[in-house]
Amino acid sequence: MRRSLFHAALVLGAALSPAAAAGPGKAVGVPTAPIMVEVYSDYQCPACRVLFEQTLRPLASDYARPGKVYLIHREFPLTGHQYSRPAANLATAAARIGRYEQVAGALYASQEAWSATGKLEESALRALTAAEAAKVRQLARDPSVAAEVEKDVALGTKVPIRQTPTIILTHRLKQYPLTGSVSYPLLRRFIDELLAK
């Protein structure tokens, strides 16, 4: 009973999270795509790194850019992770100048290093030009960026997200919560089945 109620809450909560709420530069594809994939992640979570590198990257190129899937990245920094929130601020700032994927990718690629040292900016902004890096640094201190991260967290809390990464896949108003580092072959098969319906 408890599981059913939780699942119903998860589905209802996700249904109430509109695609329009995607942060600027945090979505790939078109909002009218038949499938919406919302990903709640934490940059310090190892499973999120695996999901981003092995599943979301091919998903973006094979399905989101061709318009079959609308992929939305949402921030869900966990309280137990010391540097997750500043990392989310940096990624959100990078999204504002259209460099989300580069900065998120750099954060995940060097996750172990900055999780130990806290030297986030060095790792995250490596993929950017000096001018872009300066802009991102400046934007990351902007209160509106922190507010955008907080908005994602509030949205995720309402769903409710219980662990990262969590994907909320929506097709014809039906919600499918998927947690953990879902592999690309299975996700692709699932999406193909839904698209064929």
Add this chain to the structure above:
Amino acid sequence: MSFSQSKTARWSLIALRVGLGLMFVYAAWTKLTMPWIQVAMIVEGYQLLPAWAVELVAKTLPPAELVLGLWLIVGKWLPLAASASSAILLVFMVVLVRSFAKGMQIECGCFGAGDPLSAYTLARDGAFLAASLLMTWLAFRQRAQRLARNN
């Protein structure tokens, strides 16, 4: 064994087999109402099986749980049904403890989606295993007493 002890044991066995039977039916229902690929994603998360086995488990585990649950509720050949229940719960427990010890951030999947692996899920499934082992012991003891009476 006194009459009252025997009666307590009989009613305990009925409560255990019906309770665990309903638990298995519910576990099956939560998975059968999901697309099988969603179940496969949960099974895959444990990183124990090759792709073909993940698909096989995702497709066969929910109906197997349903059959086992109904079998326990009906109560026919109870020592065998109880042994099957204990065996399957023991396998689940070993897999859950291994994954928890490795710090894996995955779904338990015991009752469908939205059930992250945690100390709570370990305690809950441990309680089910303990109940199933008690049921198995009571079922074999009841059968032994029946055979002794018949001889």
